[in-house]
Amino acid sequence: MTSFNEFVIRFANVNGSGSASANGMFAKALFRMGIPVTTRNIFPSNIQGLPTWFEVRASSREYFGRRDKVDIMVAMNAETYKEDVNRLESGGYLIYDSTRGRPRELYRDDVHEIGIPITKLILSEFSDPKQRQLFKNIVYVGSLSALLDMEFDVLTSMVASQYRGKDKLIQPNIRALELGRNYVLKYLPCPMEIQVKRADLVGDRILVDGNEAAALGAIYGGATLCAWYPITPSTSVADTFEKHASRLRVDPKTKKKNFAIIQAEDELSAIGMVIGAGWNGARAFTATSGPGISLMNEFLGLAYFAEVPAVVFDVQRAGPSTGMPTRTQQSDLLSVAFASHGDTKHPILLPATPKECFDFAADAFDLAERIQSPVIVMTDLELGMNQTLSDPFQWDDSRQYDRGKVLDFEDLEQIERYGRYVDVDGDGIGYRTLPGTHPSKGSFFTRGSSRNEWAVYTEDAQSYINNMDRLNKKWETIRSLMPSSEVEHRNGRAGIIYFGTTTTPMNESLGLLDENGITLNSLRIRSYPFGPEVAEFIDAHEKIFLVEQNRDAQMKSLLSFDLGIDPKKFVSILYYGGFSISADYIVDEVTEHYVVNKLPRLREVES
Amino acid sequence: MTFVPKPKARHPLLKTNEIGLTRRDYEAIVSTLCAGCGHDSVSAAVIQACHELSIPPHQFAKVSGIGCSSKTPSYFLGNAHGFNSVHGRMPSIATGAYLANKELKYIGISGDGDSASIGLGQFAHIIRRKVDMCYIVDNNGTYGLTKGQFSATNDRGSTSKRGVPNLYAPIDLVSLAIQLGASFVARSFSGDKQQLIPLIKAAVLHKGFAFIDVISPCVMFNNHEGSTKSYTHVRNHTEPVIDASLIMPRDEITVEYEEGTTISVPMHDGSELQLRKLSDSYEPNDRVSALTYVQQAQEEGEIATGLLFLEEDAVNCHDILGTSDTPFNGLEQESLCPGVEKLEQINDSLR
Numbered sequence: 001m002t003s004f005n006e007f008v009i010r011f012a013n014v015n016g017s018g019s020a021s022a023n024g025m026f027a028k029a030l031f032r033m034g035i036p037v038t039t040r041n042i043f044p045s046n047i048q049g050l051p052t053w054f055e056v057r058a059s060s061r062e063y064f065g066r067r068d069k070v071d072i073m074v075a076m077n078a079e080t081y082k083e084d085v086n087r088l089e090s091g092g093y094l095i096y097d098s099t100r101g102r103p104r105e106l107y108r109d110d111v112h113e114i115g116i117p118i119t120k121l122i123l124s125e126f127s128d129p130k131q132r133q134l135f136k137n138i139v140y141v142g143s144l145s146a147l148l149d150m151e152f153d154v155l156t157s158m159v160a161s162q163y164r165g166k167d168k169l170i171q172p173n174i175r176a177l178e179l180g181r182n183y184v185l186k187y188l189p190c191p192m193e194i195q196v197k198r199a200d201l202v203g204d205r206i207l208v209d210g211n212e213a214a215a216l217g218a219i220y221g222g223a224t225l226c227a228w229y230p231i232t233p234s235t236s237v238a239d240t241f242e243k244h245a246s247r248l249r250v251d252p253k254t255k256k257k258n259f260a261i262i263q264a265e266d267e268l269s270a271i272g273m274v275i276g277a278g279w280n281g282a283r284a285f286t287a288t289s290g291p292g293i294s295l296m297n298e299f300l301g302l303a304y305f306a307e308v309p310a311v312v313f314d315v316q317r318a319g320p321s322t323g324m325p326t327r328t329q330q331s332d333l334l335s336v337a338f339a340s341h342g343d344t345k346h347p348i349l350l351p352a353t354p355k356e357c358f359d360f361a362a363d364a365f366d367l368a369e370r371i372q373s374p375v376i377v378m379t380d381l382e383l384g385m386n387q388t389l390s391d392p393f394q395w396d397d398s399r400q401y402d403r404g405k406v407l408d409f410e411d412l413e414q415i416e417r418y419g420r421y422v423d424v425d426g427d428g429i430g431y432r433t434l435p436g437t438h439p440s441k442g443s444f445f446t447r448g449s450s451r452n453e454w455a456v457y458t459e460d461a462q463s464y465i466n467n468m469d470r471l472n473k474k475w476e477t478i479r480s481l482m483p484s485s486e487v488e489h490r491n492g493r494a495g496i497i498y499f500g501t502t503t504t505p506m507n508e509s510l511g512l513l514d515e516n517g518i519t520l521n522s523l524r525i526r527s528y529p530f531g532p533e534v535a536e537f538i539d540a541h542e543k544i545f546l547v548e549q550n551r552d553a554q555m556k557s558l559l560s561f562d563l564g565i566d567p568k569k570f571v572s573i574l575y576y577g578g579f580s581i582s583a584d585y586i587v588d589e590v591t592e593h594y595v596v597n598k599l600p601r602l603r604e605v606e607s
Numbered sequence: 608m609t610f611v612p613k614p615k616a617r618h619p620l621l622k623t624n625e626i627g628l629t630r631r632d633y634e635a636i637v638s639t640l641c642a643g644c645g646h647d648s649v650s651a652a653v654i655q656a657c658h659e660l661s662i663p664p665h666q667f668a669k670v671s672g673i674g675c676s677s678k679t680p681s682y683f684l685g686n687a688h689g690f691n692s693v694h695g696r697m698p699s700i701a702t703g704a705y706l707a708n709k710e711l712k713y714i715g716i717s718g719d720g721d722s723a724s725i726g727l728g729q730f731a732h733i734i735r736r737k738v739d740m741c742y743i744v745d746n747n748g749t750y751g752l753t754k755g756q757f758s759a760t761n762d763r764g765s766t767s768k769r770g771v772p773n774l775y776a777p778i779d780l781v782s783l784a785i786q787l788g789a790s791f792v793a794r795s796f797s798g799d800k801q802q803l804i805p806l807i808k809a810a811v812l813h814k815g816f817a818f819i820d821v822i823s824p825c826v827m828f829n830n831h832e833g834s835t836k837s838y839t840h841v842r843n844h845t846e847p848v849i850d851a852s853l854i855m856p857r858d859e860i861t862v863e864y865e866e867g868t869t870i871s872v873p874m875h876d877g878s879e880l881q882l883r884k885l886s887d888s889y890e891p892n893d894r895v896s897a898l899t900y901v902q903q904a905q906e907e908g909e910i911a912t913g914l915l916f917l918e919e920d921a922v923n924c925h926d927i928l929g930t931s932d933t934p935f936n937g938l939e940q941e942s943l944c945p946g947v948e949k950l951e952q953i954n955d956s957l958r
Contacts, residue, residue, distance in 0.1 A: 031958075032958075204954075204958075205958075206954050206957035206958055207957055207958070208957045216950075216953065219943075219944075219945065220944055220945065220950070222940065222943040222944060224706075224707070224935035224938065224943065225703065225706050225707065225935065227699075227702075227703065244953075248945040248949060249943070249945075251931060251942075254931075254932070255929070256929055256930060256931045256932065257928065257929050257930050257931060258930075258931050258935070258938055258942050258943060259930075259935075260706050260928045260930055260935070262702070262706070262736070264699070264732070265728055265729070265731075265732040266728065268696060268699065268729075269696070269698070269699040269702075269728075269729055269732065270699075271699075272692070272693070272696045272698075272699025272700050272702070272703065272729070273699045273700075273702050273703035273706065274703060275692075275699075275700060275703060276670075276690070276699060276700035276701060276702060276703025276704040276705075276706075276707070277703035277704065277706055277707040277935070277936075278703070278707075279690055279700070279703070279704060279707075280668070280703070280704040280707035280708050280711075280936055281707060281708070281936035282706070282707030282708070282934075282935040282936040283943075284703060284706075284707070298693055298696075299693055299696065302692060302693050306690075392954040392957075393950050393953065393954055394947075394950070395944075395946065395947045395950045396947070397946055397947050400940065401940050401943075401944075433688070434688075434708075434936065435665075435668040435687070435688035435704070435708070435711055436665055436666055436668070436688075436708065436710070436711050437665070438665060439663055439664070439665045439686060440665070440686055443665060443685065443686050443687055443688050443689075444688065444689075445680075445681055445688075445689040445690075445691060446688070446689065446690040446691065447689075447690075447691040448691070448692070448693065449691070457681070
């Protein structure tokens, strides 16, 4: 039976072979045919020569989670060929380069095998060794266009626009596409039973990754300084900030820049610069990953205690220490929430889509200045580095930056005595002044050591306690400013809580569970500290499944810490293999819980 | 006790500077350092220098790390903002603050533990980035607050208070600063304010990274016989090689030096820095020669002091980055936010 616009295709390549742009072009072509798509790049911590995979999931139902098995495998890497063949669903399609023979034991009877003599086709057509290498990737894209019944002119127009200005590259690329396409049309049964057809399911949406979205959010949020240290998977936040700022933030007349990027000597220095700039009234951020957060701990404690705004993007990767730098996880949660020694805690924003990366990035700068404290936006490799279908970015030109409580010269003239940490408004947040504001009023000493509300150094116990209690009062103000959770009631008796990229497969998981008679109400956490709706949701259900991508159920600890909830209330579903959690995994874990505990399913209760 | 404000009473004969302020206007709370601490002399020199420069105190921002030295910004320029940050990390705070507002004068105070040990990396990199500031190290060769451990600037063989010799080679911050591209490098002694005050004035006016290593003896833990950072040792072993004096626009030039021994450097505010060579073989505009001289003196157990290296018309970090004339912290939203129309174009490019 022919299926349309519903499949997972995986490309198995060698990294450094130029496959990324061909695979990206394939995904974009589907998107331009109006089909919802997401991509997933699975790559090694290496520059050249190791296996890399690229997955595209097309789904008219918008099921975008990772699947363990795939429907189509383009097996271009001999080294991983066996593993790749085994990953195919029964009845799936194996596309391989048939120029050379394959070992007998690698044949599978239950899949369609489609051999295309890719190398041979290339050798007869191209003489340049570099082109011979690169165009192998273009040839299989051309073949796929026929096998999947794609609109060929979508591909050719993409080539034309991609190489505009380098026109002599257009023709050879199109020729390579045609080579693959024509061979398949001539010699193989085509199209396959898995096909695509033009749809109108994308609307005005865009295809983008979370890191670029966050960088754009930082530009729109008014960031002027990006201080950073290169680390996978966060690097493209700084790279794309530079790319867009170089266009959007340069004075057309003077050519001078309204931004600066400093590649620091390490993450300590990067966060130090951000804090120095924040103290002096400029919006600044850094982007990093877990190991960088570890190095930033001391400074984050200073910024919390000395009350200096700062924005940090933590694009999480897998593992303690170096771990798996090119894999994804949500395992920095606790280390970020409590980054630094002493009684320190930080608010966290947890976007789940590129659009939300943009929004939360821009919001983070308002928030950091409003609360005079670091704000950490936590994404992960899955969201940060993979292009996925997203709502378009939006901005309201009437929106004004919230620069928080900062006194200027005139304000200071009106004040009899200025005290940096006096809680004038009762929200736990004092008034800042910036260096250079007034000749005789408003100066104060910023320090990480204890002081009274007039910013005067003291080791007096009561002054210390008063200050810490005020910071806790501020914490409640912060709670009221954070974006609230997304709650969906489906008439279930149990609830499921998730956040960040655990959201991606949830749509599919909830659908599959529902088919199995397990209907769950859901809550997506978008920030920490948690709003009242989180406690209400938990209270309203007998059982709460809590899905996270780490070993130690860190969100469970955080919920218990912040809301005083008995951890026994939660059934944790934990995945920490470094790939993004799949819908199947969630469905299996939830279902198993019902089976093992002999719990009645909703349908059984009703009947 | 936490802090003691200085009495506001003003002596009628206190001299005012060009902007009508007295020295008192450049002071702050009373120091809590030990009596006789060299660092207090450095603070006094900073006060004197800033007063003589007639720059309003609130136009300075003071930054420091952790340690005895880093406490001292509390004790000068009370009307300026200060930031006592994290051990060894003042350079990054200074860099960020300077990037946010290029119009203030930045004075960084650090110590030998702060800059030569825990913060050596940041010290090196702020020099590379050419942050426009005056960076002073109060160098006493010891960890005072933790009761007298050796620091990395302590000379090999110099002894602790208990007579134990230091076994490791010292890090010379002056040599590092010259080698890494600082455009103004000086060394002085906290006990020699005649030398120190003009150096601080010139360092503040210098457009670029100005570094002053001030040997500043610790009276509690490193001022005994056998220490190479004691008052006595430093007095007996300093070798001034350049005498710097700053001639303000209003000053009359009263001293005439022998031709060929004086170098005159115009400063950006119209004043003039006069350098008088005290040693024939010294070329303060030549990085290699300056480095060689400093290291040779060190080999001989002597401490070369004065303005040891100067690069005129140095570029600074903002020049390198090509940033806007308006400081970042003064840019309005319309200069920062590209607006909805541009965002629509970006959305289109992602379709």
